[in-house]
Amino acid sequence: MTTQGSNITTRPYDWAAIIKDVIGSGIITFLILTPIVAFKTTLDQGSLTYSTRWPLVLTLALIVIAGRLIFHLFVWNRIETSKSAKAAPAKPGILSTIGKYIGPIMLVIALILPLISHFFPTSDKRVIDLAIYVLTYVMLGWGLNIVVGLAGLLDLGYVAFYAVGAYAYALLSTVYLPEWFGAGVVPWAFYLTLPLAGILAATWGVILGFPVLRLRGDYLAIVTLAFGEIIRLVLVNWFAFTNGPQGIIVPKATFFGLPFKDDPGGFAAFFGLEYNRIHFYIFLYYVILALALLTFVVTNRLRRLPIGRAWEALREDEIACRALGINTTNTKLTAFAIGAMFGGFAGSFFAARQGFVSPESFVYLESAIILAIVVLGGLGSQIGIVFAAIAIMGSFELFREMDFLKAILPQGTDPIQFRMLAVGLAMVLMMRFRPRGFVTKRDPTVFLKEKKAVSGDFVSQGHG
């Protein structure tokens, strides 16, 4: 067996072309940076002024020129003669051995995380809070993964279902449940609303999905984006129903009716513990862990049912699906509804954790972040989504503390400002270099006798 990348030869340098390209890219970079980076406009007490930042522009342009030159000299002139090496079947190497154990290991870490962090009391609340935050996005990522990764439908309005779930909890727990069943029901509101929120979100998924799912990929993306914005605008403007941009203050989640409060009726008093705010966080952590695992398990089971197989077939080739007699509209609709349902659960949890909902939390950028998690996770890989969520959400936290960046950057720039820029760049680079995720392997769901991993390069996706 030949190993990959062995037959590499170099081409003689075509100096004229290299110089032309380097100068060209230098000019383009300079043009791109000149107005927007070179002139910094500031609004100072009503009068506009500007300052220049030419050194920065020149440095960046020189970096681009030098970078291209280096790539020309050392990277791009290599011709890989053995194309076949690239398309070799995925070998059961060390990666897949790790891959087999990484899931269970992560699960164990996730289960005992509150215990671990308990031994570091200085930072335990922050760690748990971050873990809750990350897990919420893992769950959202897994939910969106059903729509984007498995069924191949690009949904840019996923946050709408998150919003439906959150507002379902907010409105039911503050207005409707007390009205219907009396005020005594409020401590139980979270448990009563959670399934309702899922059902409502799924219903909305069907309502929104039904008319538009006949559209092809990119139209669908725009329509879902429009729906997401419509729902947000309605939340902002329908003052009588949603209290508009001011939002709604909602009761936080309770431990089966026992509130996390420092009084005789509270959770701590009932179990004879000393009151500590951390109890609430640990409780929330296990709730979201359970919800996320539910998403994971349900998705995995569904993938083995005919409907799951239909989703993946649909992603690979819609026309072939139709030819084989799969009802594509129904298949898409179920993916949409189930994805929406998990979004609704997550939204309901979000509201119960936050104790407050407002339309601010459900902007388009939020959809983009969830999509970025799914994309960076490798479109369809569930474990990849966990890593992507940790990477993106964790890096958001890290950006806050990167002091070395502050030293490089000009005065007054905060590294945290660059986080979405980095996410956007990561999406582009991912599509450019690793469109099928970091581990390009597709596990076949149907197999004869034994399971063989298929290299991602063999799977042609959705040319139709």
Place this chain on the structure above:
Amino acid sequence: MEYFLQQLINGVTLGSIYGLIAIGYTMVYGIIGMINFAHGDVFMVGSIVAFIVILAFGVTGGTGTFMLILALAIIVVIAMIIAAAYNWSIERLAYKPLRGSFRLAPLISAIGMSIVLQEFVRVAQEGRPKPIHPIIDGGFEIMHRASENGEFIVRISNMQIIIIISTLVLMAVFTALIQRTALGRAQRSCEQDMKMAALIGIDVDRTISITFIMGAALAAFAGILFLLYYGSTDFFVGFLAGIKAFTAAVLGGIGSIPGAMLGGLIIGLVEVMWSAYFTVEYKDVAAFTLLVIVLIFLPQGLLGKPAVEKV
């Protein structure tokens, strides 16, 4: 009646701006069959560049007429060149390597690029809205009528006249470019069949690049008009304007340039009339709903050809 006429003028003005942006969507979609999601942000870059140049030159309403025209011409040229550089680089870096990849790849890459552009401008120029003093003022009174509840004046401002006329001129120039020149023929042939066009000696990559450049130039022009008309811009204006212009492109029939203009006018009128006669708060909802309705019931648009899916 006067009220309606006034709203008609406002709607046509707004629609012209949407139409100019929509042309970029429609041309790119026509050739490579993808939504250039970052196009709305190229429009935003155009308006921000115009803002910076106006500030750097110190152009104000008090400048003399000749100097004002000269300054505006320079602004238009600079903004178009810069926006073209942006769109060209986007195509080179984010879309070209993905031709032949799977269906969602270019779209996801475009979404990433749109985030990159917005965040780049936000980081470099702060997120706050950037206001300018009105540069072109004055206007004409078309109608004047005193009624029992005060007098009502229908006005068309000089800025509105400039927007409508320059849009018409640009439209005429572009239609001629597409219909009569070799470049336009190359574009139309790529639109019909890219492989066949390559076989008969058309440089497909170059044609696609030029399409992106042309789209960017029009978007930049729309950005300048937007800035001058509303007197303010920021890093996020491309998002809403982009979706509405895309709606216009779909409504007019994607791939058709006169359709894009017609769609732009309709969207502009719907938005303005909705704010005038119903609720201002829901004007965006109206535009988005129109997009959904059009895509469901009239996916080929008003002037477009019905799409045949080839297997």
